[in-house]
Amino acid sequence: xxxxxxxxxGAASPVAxxxxxxxxxxxxARAASPWRERLSRWDVRYSPYVYISPxxxxxxxxxxxPLVYTAVVSVYDWSLIGGKGEFVGLQNxxxxxxxxxxxxxxxxxxxIFVLSSGPQILIALALAGLLDNALRGATLWRMGVLLPFVxxxxxxxxxxxxxxxxxxxxxxxxxxxxxxxxxxxxxxRLASHLAIATMVNWRWTGYNALILLAAMQAVPRDxxxxxxxxxxxxxxxxxRITVPSIRPTVIFVVITSTIGGLQxxxxxxxxxxxxxxxxxxxxxxxxxxxxxxxxxxxxxxxGRASATAxxxxxxxxxxxxxxxxxxxxxxxxxxxxxxxx
Amino acid sequence: xxxxxxxxxxxxTPRVALTAVSALxxxxxxxxCGGDSGDGGDGGDSGNAGDGPVKIxxxxxxxxxxxxxxxxxxxxxxxxxxxxxxxxxxxxAKENLYTxxxxxxxxxxxxxxxxxxxxxxxxxxxxxxxxxxxALDGRWLDFKAKAxxxxxxxxxxxxxxxxxxxxxxxxxxxEKAGLPTDREEVAALxxxxxxxxxxxxxxxxxxxxxxxxxxxxxxxxxxxxxxANPFEKSDNTIDVENPDLESLYATLTANVAKGLSTKLTxxxxxxxxxxxxxxxxxMACPGWMLGVVAGNADGVKGWDFANVxxxxxGNWGGSFLVVPKQSEHPDEAKExxxxxxxxxxxxxxxxxxxxFPSQVDALDDPAVTEMTNEFFNNAPVGQILxxxxxxxxxxxxxxxxxxxxxxxxxxxxxxxxxxxxxxDESWATFLSDVDQLS
Numbered sequence: 001x002x003x004x005x006x007x008x009x010g011a012a013s014p015v016a017x018x019x020x021x022x023x024x025x026x027x028x029a030r031a032a033s034p035w036r037e038r039l040s041r042w043d044v045r046y047s048p049y050v051y052i053s054p055x056x057x058x059x060x061x062x063x064x065x066p067l068v069y070t071a072v073v074s075v076y077d078w079s080l081i082g083g084k085g086e087f088v089g090l091q092n093x094x095x096x097x098x099x100x101x102x103x104x105x106x107x108x109x110x111x112i113f114v115l116s117s118g119p120q121i122l123i124a125l126a127l128a129g130l131l132d133n134a135l136r137g138a139t140l141w142r143m144g145v146l147l148p149f150v151x152x153x154x155x156x157x158x159x160x161x162x163x164x165x166x167x168x169x170x171x172x173x174x175x176x177x178x179x180x181x182x183x184x185x186x187x188x189r190l191a192s193h194l195a196i197a198t199m200v201n202w203r204w205t206g207y208n209a210l211i212l213l214a215a216m217q218a219v220p221r222d223x224x225x226x227x228x229x230x231x232x233x234x235x236x237x238x239x240r241i242t243v244p245s246i247r248p249t250v251i252f253v254v255i256t257s258t259i260g261g262l263q264x265x266x267x268x269x270x271x272x273x274x275x276x277x278x279x280x281x282x283x284x285x286x287x288x289x290x291x292x293x294x295x296x297x298x299x300x301x302x303g304r305a306s307a308t309a310x311x312x313x314x315x316x317x318x319x320x321x322x323x324x325x326x327x328x329x330x331x332x333x334x335x336x337x338x339x340x341x
Numbered sequence: 342x343x344x345x346x347x348x349x350x351x352x353x354t355p356r357v358a359l360t361a362v363s364a365l366x367x368x369x370x371x372x373x374c375g376g377d378s379g380d381g382g383d384g385g386d387s388g389n390a391g392d393g394p395v396k397i398x399x400x401x402x403x404x405x406x407x408x409x410x411x412x413x414x415x416x417x418x419x420x421x422x423x424x425x426x427x428x429x430x431x432x433x434a435k436e437n438l439y440t441x442x443x444x445x446x447x448x449x450x451x452x453x454x455x456x457x458x459x460x461x462x463x464x465x466x467x468x469x470x471x472x473x474x475x476a477l478d479g480r481w482l483d484f485k486a487k488a489x490x491x492x493x494x495x496x497x498x499x500x501x502x503x504x505x506x507x508x509x510x511x512x513x514x515x516e517k518a519g520l521p522t523d524r525e526e527v528a529a530l531x532x533x534x535x536x537x538x539x540x541x542x543x544x545x546x547x548x549x550x551x552x553x554x555x556x557x558x559x560x561x562x563x564x565x566x567x568x569a570n571p572f573e574k575s576d577n578t579i580d581v582e583n584p585d586l587e588s589l590y591a592t593l594t595a596n597v598a599k600g601l602s603t604k605l606t607x608x609x610x611x612x613x614x615x616x617x618x619x620x621x622x623x624m625a626c627p628g629w630m631l632g633v634v635a636g637n638a639d640g641v642k643g644w645d646f647a648n649v650x651x652x653x654x655g656n657w658g659g660s661f662l663v664v665p666k667q668s669e670h671p672d673e674a675k676e677x678x679x680x681x682x683x684x685x686x687x688x689x690x691x692x693x694x695x696x697f698p699s700q701v702d703a704l705d706d707p708a709v710t711e712m713t714n715e716f717f718n719n720a721p722v723g724q725i726l727x728x729x730x731x732x733x734x735x736x737x738x739x740x741x742x743x744x745x746x747x748x749x750x751x752x753x754x755x756x757x758x759x760x761x762x763x764x765d766e767s768w769a770t771f772l773s774d775v776d777q778l779s
Contacts, residue, residue: 080443081465100773161610166759168614187759273609274755275432275558276748281606281755282762282770297436298745299777300443 067313074306081300092307096295102308104283105291106315108193112268112287113261113319115197116204121253123201124208129238131209132216142213145206156199157270164195164271186273192285199267204260208253215249216242251327258323262316265289288312394419395673399662399681400426400449402434404632405501406693410686414677421673430608431455435744441667442468448665450674454498456659457744459488462498464741466491470664470671472499477679484736485699489661498661499682502696504627505730506563506655508537509634512718513643514622518547524720528649534564534592537623537651541601544622553601555624556612557593557754560602563625564589565747566655566737572747573740581746581775594757594764604758606751613637625650627657628697628726635716646720654732659699697726704730742778749774 074092077085096102127145135141148156163170164185172182185195223241232240243250268285269277278294279286286294288308296305401407411423426449428434435458441447442465454462462469473496480486481500489498508531512522520540521527531537541553554560565571568585596602603621605612615621616637626634626646638644662682664674680686684703690696691709703709704727712723753771756762762770 080439081468099777100770165611165614167605167611168618169611184759187761273606273611274752275430275606275608276752277432278752280761281752281759282767284761297439298748300439 070306070309073302074310076303078303078306079300080296080302085303088303092303093311096304096307096311099304101278101283101286101291101294102311105279105286105288108189108279108283108285109262109264109287109312109315110319111190112193112196112200112264112285113258115193116200116264117254117257117261119197120201120205120208120257121250124205124212124253125243125250127205127209128212128216129242131213132242142210145209147206148203149207151203153203153266154270156203157267160195160199160202160267161271161273186271186280187282187284189284192271192280196264196268196271196285199271200261200264204257208257211253212246212249215246219245247327251324254323254327255320258320259316262312262319263289265293269293288315394422395670396422396424397450397668397670397674397677398424398426399451399453399677400428400434400437401453402428402431402455404629404636404694404696405453405660406632406690406696407681409693410681410689414680421677423677431458432748442665446667448667450668450670451662451664451678453501454661454663455744456488456504456661457739457747459498459661460739461741461744462661462663463489463491466493466495466497468666469497470666470668470675471495472497472664472675472678474675474679480682480684480700480702482699482701484656485659498663499678500699501660501662501682501687502629502658502690503699503730504629504656504658505697505726505733506566506625506627506650506657507725507729508623508647508649508651509626509630509717510623510645510647511619511621511641511643512645514548514551514619515544518544518622520544522645524645524647527645527647531647531649531651534651538592538596538601541596541623542599545600548622551619552603552621553596553623555603555615555621556605556607557597557602557758558607558751559625561589561593561750561754562657562747563650563655564593564652565750566657567652567735568737569735570738572743572750573738575738577740577742579740579742579746579775579779581750581772590753590764590768593754594767597757602758604760606755606758617641625655625657627659628691628695628722629658630695631714631717631722632694632696635714644717646714646717646722646725648725648728650729650732653734654729656730656733656736659697691723695722697730745778746775749778 073084075087075089077088077092079085131138131142131145165172166182166184166186169185172185175182183191185191219242223245224237227237227241264287268279268287268290271285272279274281276298277290278298279290289312292305292308292312295301295308399407399411407425411425415422428437434453435455438448438452438454473494477499481489482503485500485503486496489500490496508527510527512527515522515527520530520543530540538553544553545551565586568589570580570583571586572579572581574580593602597604603612603615605615605620616634617640624630624634631646634644662678664671664678668674682700684698684700684706687696687698687700688703688706688708691698691703692712695714698704698709709723710727712721713719714722749771752774753767756767756770757764
């Protein structure tokens with residue numbers, strides 16, 4: 001994905017310039033047979049595609065097939081146990097859109113996404129900037145920020161679920177201890193979103209920081225030396241050199257965290273203490289994927305579950321495109337201001 | 342996450358059209374394959390095709406008290422080795438069950454089914470092995486045997502325990518409130534639900550910070566099990582707007598404001614923690630709950646068990662063992678299920694965790710009738726649960742949607758407990774949730 005963004009941006013990205021396919025013309029240095037020549041031409045022209053084909057073949061089976069199959073299921077009356085029923089056209093989509101929980105879940109999803117992805121990328125940028133300095137035991141620190149990532153999300157959910165317990169949770173007891181009132185983490189809509197975003201951020205910030213750090217390490221050091229001579233502060237160097245230089249990577253991180261953030265499931269589900277685990281008693285933190293699960297496995301209606309999954313897919317595409325455009329716009333502005341000076 | 346990162350990228354290029362078409366072609370091919378092999382059920386991945394012992398698994402939830410019994414079986418039957426898979430709650434087990442029923446594979450050889458969901462299993466009785474065995478006629482109490490038998494007369498489940506209920510109470514907290522602490526005197530305070538709640542109001546006025554009962558949900562279960570048709574009419578049509586249910590809902594939601602409820606969800610972390618924090622003074626206790634209380638309240642002194650239940654008697658829960666047709670060793674699974682649900686074994690499960698047997702012969706067994714429980718101040722739990730079982734007059738009608746509606750009803754009560762809805766708002770949401778079920 002980094003590769004997609006790079007070519008039209010040109011020089012600003014030393015990190016992610018994709019290797020150019022070797023376009024070589026070997027026009028008869030020796031008098032080879034025409035058949036051999038043709039073979040070798042084909043080799044040069046088509047081999048690269050053959051080499052990358054395993055990925056795409058695999059993707060067809062595990063990526064595209066479910067996508068298309070889900071679309072097929074979504075236009076049928078399809079029960080979890082009973083299987084395929086009648087063709088119902090867009091009725092499942094209509095049912096889902098009219099379901100009172102759909103809008104609620106969509107709003108929750110976007111809200112949790114904004115609360116998690118925003119701070120997450122800013123903190124990851126700052127963290128990566130700090131880790132980019134010459135530190136003693138650099139590898140230790142760098143691996144350290146990745147530690148939360150290796151903890152299974154379900155474990156994170158259980159730990160944070162008990163930290164954020166409404167009545168006997170550690171955080172509320174700490175709040176009470178300093179004289180503040182308890183927060184209803186599982187009942188108050190915004191509070192529950194904050195708690196879940198905290199979980200997500202705890203897990204993903206370090207991971208994103210490492211990706212950004214890798215990009216930062218490829219920024220030519222002479223840029224920093226030159227700016228230092230010009231009298232730029234460390235902060236100015238960071239905002240004017242580092243961030244613009246790693247823009248394709250930032251876009252990559254923004255887009256992957258958009259996709260991950262909008263599909264959030266394990267954290268809110270483990271956070272939920274109600275028996276049905278639909279995202280709070282009044283669906284305060286029910287997300288789109290939880291709604292898919294609710295339709296598919298509680299109501300045992302795969303038709304509506306698939307329709308919801310497709311609506312989620314469309315939402316992700318829209319938001320990812322929006323992010324992409326915004327990040328480019330933001331990047332282009334940074335570019336302009338830099339050129340103007 | 343990984344898979345989907347590719348989606349937006351691919352949909353930008355013109356090649357996506359080509360890819361999509363190929364995917365379609367491929368999907369048709371795969372779908373055809375999937376259909377064939379799915380129905381064929383060739384299996385064969387069990388890993389014990391050789392001469393070794395047959396390995397079977399039993400999936401249970403919460404506490405069944407089977408650990409020692411399984412060891413006993415394995416020692417005596419080297420050719421059939423049993424392992425247990427445990428999950429926390431029935432709600433988790435149920436999701437797993439439906440997912441794997443749908444997938445057509447992955448279930449254990451024996452699955453434990455919570456009593457309230459048995460009607461839903463009977464509706465899918467094709468998926469389970471017919472366990473009917475004339476030799477076992479008359480082993481179970483009538484209502485238990487009936488609940489496991491489908492319309493065609495096939496028994497698909499073997500009953501494990503029954504759930505006659507008494508009242509667990511904290512004698513030390515009763516003393517603090519100036520209430521009597523003796524079992525018999527406590528029993529006299531709560532012959533009806535009105536008396537029980539009135540005593541509760543007196544209690545919470547004297548002991549602020551401690552609720553009367555453990556959860557609205559648990560109390561609701563106890564009350565629902567005394568209603569003839571709580572959610573469904575006897576022809577399986579859903580009827581939740583009936584006067585019995587409406588009055589139950591009104592009573593319980595009114596109790597929230599009076600401070601009788603802990604406002605916690607049963608089985609949640611906060612609920613578990615409340616046992617250690619003097620969170621409440623009483624709770625409706627079916628036999629199998631005794632082990633749960635003793636576990637959660639480990640180290641807390643003062644628990645006792647009264648020979649009374651508001652409104653007479655009630656049966657809450659009690660489970661069944663079924664053998665899914667997916668099982669590769671249905672005969673061995675049936676043999677083991679029949680063994681472990683025999684009166685002798687269920688008596689031991691009762692001794693281990695208090696799960697009251699549903700087998701006729703076990704009820705007169707001195708090991709049951711003379712059983713006392715040290716944690717509950719040496720209460721004669723065997724005799725109490727026997728009396729409570731005899732006091733049961735109503736077996737509520739539970740249709741295939743009972744368990745699903747119950748889940749929605751519990752959620753409705755929680756919304757009032759946690760203050761996110763008024764009782765009227767929450768009831769309206771409940772009605773719309775129930776609508777979605779059909």
